Amino acid sequence: xxxxxxxxxxxxxxxxxxxxxxxxxxxxxxxxxxxxxxxxxxxxxxxxxxxxxxxxxxxxxxxxxxxxxxxxxxxxxxxxxxxxxxxxxxxxxxxxxxxxxxxxxxxxxxxxxxxxxxxxxxxxxxxxxxxxxxxxxxxxxxxxxxxxxxxxxxxxxxxxxxxxxxxxxxxxxxxxxxxxxxxxxxxxxxxxxxxxxxxxxxxxxxxxxxxxxxxxxxxxxxxxxxxxxxxxxxxxxxxxxxxxxxxxxxxxxxxxxxxxxxxxxxxxxxx
Numbered sequence: 001x002x003x004x005x006x007x008x009x010x011x012x013x014x015x016x017x018x019x020x021x022x023x024x025x026x027x028x029x030x031x032x033x034x035x036x037x038x039x040x041x042x043x044x045x046x047x048x049x050x051x052x053x054x055x056x057x058x059x060x061x062x063x064x065x066x067x068x069x070x071x072x073x074x075x076x077x078x079x080x081x082x083x084x085x086x087x088x089x090x091x092x093x094x095x096x097x098x099x100x101x102x103x104x105x106x107x108x109x110x111x112x113x114x115x116x117x118x119x120x121x122x123x124x125x126x127x128x129x130x131x132x133x134x135x136x137x138x139x140x141x142x143x144x145x146x147x148x149x150x151x152x153x154x155x156x157x158x159x160x161x162x163x164x165x166x167x168x169x170x171x172x173x174x175x176x177x178x179x180x181x182x183x184x185x186x187x188x189x190x191x192x193x194x195x196x197x198x199x200x201x202x203x204x205x206x207x208x209x210x211x212x213x214x215x216x217x218x219x220x221x222x223x224x225x226x227x228x229x230x231x232x233x234x235x236x237x238x239x240x241x242x243x244x245x246x247x248x249x250x251x252x253x254x255x256x257x258x259x260x261x262x263x264x265x266x267x268x269x270x271x
Contacts, residue, residue, distance in 0.1 A: 001201050003134045007083050007109065009223035014062060014090035016188040016212060016219075027186045029094055032064040033071075038251035039125055039160075040068045046247070046263055047121060047156045052076035055103075056119040056150065058110050059083075059128035063091035066103040078103040079117070081110035111142055118152050125160040133226040134203050140226075144240040148266070157242065157264040160249065164204055164227035164258065171198045188213055199224060230260060237264045 017028055047053070052074050057066055060080025069075040080103055082088050088107040095105065106113075111132075124132075133140040147157060170177060177196045183189055190213040197205050203224050210219045228236070230246050237244045242264040249259035 001134060001137050001203075003136070003203075003224040006131050006135055006223045009131070009221050010061070010084040010087055012086050012219055013084065013210070013221065015086040016214075017062075018086065018090045018093055020188060024186075024188075025093065025097065028188070029064075029097055031184060031186045032062060032094070033068055035252065036065045036068050039065055040072060042247070042250070042261065043069065043121075043158065044072065044074060047158060048074045053120040054078065054118075055121045055123060056110075057081070057123040057125075059124060059126070059131070060091065060105065061087050061126075062094050063103065063105055064094065065123065065125065067095060067098050067100045070100045070102045071098065075102050076120075078119075080105045081108055081113070082106070083109050111139075111146055118150050118155075120152055120155045121158065122147055122151050122155070123158045125158065127160065127162055127225060129159060130161060130225045130228065131223055134201070134224045140236070144236070148240050148242075151266065153266055155266070157237075157262075159233070159262040159264070161228050161233060161260060161262065162225075162258050163229045163260065164225070165229060166258065167196065167204065168198065168202070168227060171196060171204070174198075185213075189219070203227075233262060237262075241267050243267055 017025065020028060054076050055066065055069065055078040057078065057080045060066060060082045063080050066075065066078050066080050080091065082091065082105065085107055088105050091105045129143060132143050151157060178194065180191060180193045182191055189210040191211040193209040195207045199205050203226050206223050206225060208221045234244055244262050244264035247261040247263070249261055
């Protein structure tokens with residue numbers, strides 16, 4: 001199994017937003033902050049207790065959740081890892097626009113970071129771990145080993161995943177599912193066109209075409225996604241010394257019927 005395409009899946013996707021006028025970019029930022037309201041409230045209700053959190057976000061994208069946490073006063077510092085250069089550039093503009101200063105946006109594959117820094121909270125929302133797991137044969141092991149090593153003993157791991165079991169059933173026999181959506185006017189893209197199929201490893205291959213609002217030009221992407229049922233992710237996390245709780249997803253994601261949330265914590269060491 002080798003799916004390096006996942007490292008390039010989002011390259012260029014935020015380049016249009018980075019070129020927006022100040023007024024249009026402000027509207028874009030407002031919409032993005034609004035879109036992470038559910039994740040922010042979930043963290044405040046289920047993870048944040050009394051002290052602000054030193055936080056790492058894997059696949060931070062435009063950094064919206066870290067910036068929202070800072071604005072809410074629950075972030076003491078943080079690192080957002082993002083492999084897409086264009087998304088990092090957008091995040092830096094977003095950060096400057098909001099006047100945020102507590103998070104560092106790092107244009108790097110987090111697995112290549114050999115620092116010994118540890119965190120109170122590690123975040124991987126929007127199916128990020130399901131894109132990392134199929135990268136290569138041992139990617140899942142490397143990912144959870146890194147998380148274990150960089151998470152404080154009393155820290156939390158916050159995941160959002162999709163159980164694609166029903167989709168996989170639909171795709172068996174070489175079937176392809178095609179869908180589309182229209183984005184809000186504040187978005188630089190007007191339409192998203194999607195197709196899904198299975199690869200030989202049983203992973204879902206997602207092909208995406210986004211149509212720009214201004215000129216009708218397209219941005220094309222592909223990624224390969226591994227499915228986890230709730231029981232499967234519990235078993236995987238237990239293997240790496242975590243206990244976990246499963247929560248229903250509340251939000252605006254268009255796959256929310258199969259979405260779910262996980263808070264995992266390291267099992268306490270015997271004294």
